[in-house]
Amino acid sequence: MSTTVKLRSAVIGYGGAFNMGKHHASKMIESGIEFVAACDLDPARAAQAEQDFPGIRTFTNVSELLAQPDIDLVTVITPHNTHAPLAEQILHSGKHCILEKPMCIHAEDADKLVKLAASKGLMLSVFHNRRWDAWYLTVKDLMDRDLIGDIFHVEMYMGGYNKPGNWWRSSKEISGGMFYDWGAHYIDYLLGIVPGKVQSVRGYIHNRVWHDVTNEDHIESHIQFESGAVAHIEMSSIARAGKAMIRILGTKGAIVAPSLWEGHLTLHTEVNGLNIETKVPCLKDNHDAYYNNIADHLYNGAELVVKPEEARRVIAILETSELSAKAGKELELPYEIN
Template sequence: MPKKTRILIVSTGRIHDFAMAGHLIEERLASEVDFDVTLSFDLEPISEAGLRRFDVLILYVQEERLSKNQTSDLVTWVSKGKTLIGLHCATASFLDNPEYGRLLGWRFSNHGPIHRFEVAPTETDHPITRRIPPFKVEDELYLLEDLAGDSEILLTARWQGGKQPILTFRQEGKGKVVYFALGHDARSLGDPTFQKILLRSIRWTRGVKESDPIRCGVIGYGGAYNMGREHGRLIEATRGLELVGVCDLDSTRLALAKEDFPSVAVFPSYRRLLQMDELDLVVLVTPHNTHAALAVQCLNAGKHVITEKPMCITVTEAKKMVGAAKRKKRMLSVFHNRRWDGDYTTLKRIAASGAIGEIFQIEVFSGGYEHPGWWWRSDKKISGGCLHDWGAHFIDWFLDLIPSPVIDVAGHFHKR
């Protein structure tokens, strides 16, 4: 078993909720199998003896004094090849300690009100920010004074016409120092993108390399909406993914796949595709009633699986798919979903805040007065019916929006 990264979290001070923050960060990091996490609510571990057994120190602190010996021990510890990560209020601590400020790289000067703002990468190919698009967060936007002059800025946010650093990195001897300005409360500390950046910062500064590209195959290259081609394009556009194979029953579609992606192998049989040793993940772009059987066979072959929505037709099928994924210890996911659409995330945030009270009715609509769909989409045995297509998005939305068990289901259907 690989050696675990030993992490010390120090969360202490005033103004912020340091107990909540410390436990939230600890819980997230402790869920990673390669981390060994310790949480402290005082500064005592910041010493030569206290830091000796750790690889990473995360500071979420707002204190007034760090002793001269503690400062010296901290700088020495980092410079010998360790990692220091300062979060949010870490730059508002020890303001009369210039050596601490130089080590972290920045000093807090002011902040505006808590508000929603966009954070964007300055470099899209850095291991920490790779594949992270601009994202919005509700937080204090810290205004910072540069004390080191040698920090690499990886994320920024706009403030009054200028850009403010949000994520920075600097080298200190053989060690690395990261400062992440977000994290006033649980809204940002619990944000999935915040947590992803924190995890990546830890692993990158400890020399953990990205795994080899995930080699992907697509089953289904139909021409109705060209979704097979779209999946291939998305795979090729995503660093860390590689398209290696396409399967379709129609030889003319395989010829088009070869034209679209000249380097891929093409197969008229999914069984031949699954025999590829250089295949890690399969994307299913086939009629709905084929998802379950294909997914189970792909999982049993040791491949990760992504199905186009809907996942399948029945609950029984879904349980078989999930069971196969658990037995083979492989990922099973559904593409695409709409949980990160801006309008939906806004509604979810408002509902969770209690601003509109208890939700008692949700109305959703998408469609028109045309025929609901031709060929196999009009055959309920194949498609599952209208609720299994765009309807799947709406059902997923309101099940996610109201996190409670389903008590009763009723409906009225008509077909003309």
């Protein structure tokens, strides 16, 4: 690294679900960023953070954490509806900010955060670490080798017939809705697979079965790109029959992934006039790359891989899908790329 002064980081949110506070802290340390503080409203979770990382400072009040002058970077790992106000607080305190996905719930808030970070000269990024998933790296490699050609159709699916759990992720007011969990990953994947501007979004929503939770039962988003490419993303908790999680059609080949975790993709292509179907082993995932890039960006000025403007597009598509469903028509995408 080009500097001997170590960046110092903290997390807001050290909840027990998935142990993400410990995960983020560990990845920061591995990337060369010192982890010095954790904040959680629950004193027991703050105590757990100190037990996991002896010697760190712990807080149960966000303002007290942000008043610490020697903290450079704060990662937010809290329920989705708190992301925007916490990020605003962090940026106003003069600290770099990373948000767990999704960036926030509303595209207008995402836009405000993008502009605030730029005005302050601070880094803002979103933890879209799944850009380094094995299956996705393999798709990008096949694209780079021109084995797929011009991609004109993408389908993405996740679901089943299962009652949602009784927790904040099933509350629409807090989570933003069922599309704001894996849907945020899927939209980010999609925007890396299909280049260019989005022309319009058409959403469809069903609330038919699980009436004791406020999230949707089933949501679909049809995304039309200016290139003519079309994507269909479906998330469901009432789908008794499933389908492949990923299906990508191009002018030279097609890719099918029944599961994102099988370790291989099925490639359909043509060789010497023959239609070929073959299993392609997935490349190795590289989830360390996210924080390695953050460190390289802040220490050495390397280009930030997950830019806030990209995360803003994700939120715009998620929100516009719902607004379109309510309006019963296609809608244009706000805050689209120039």
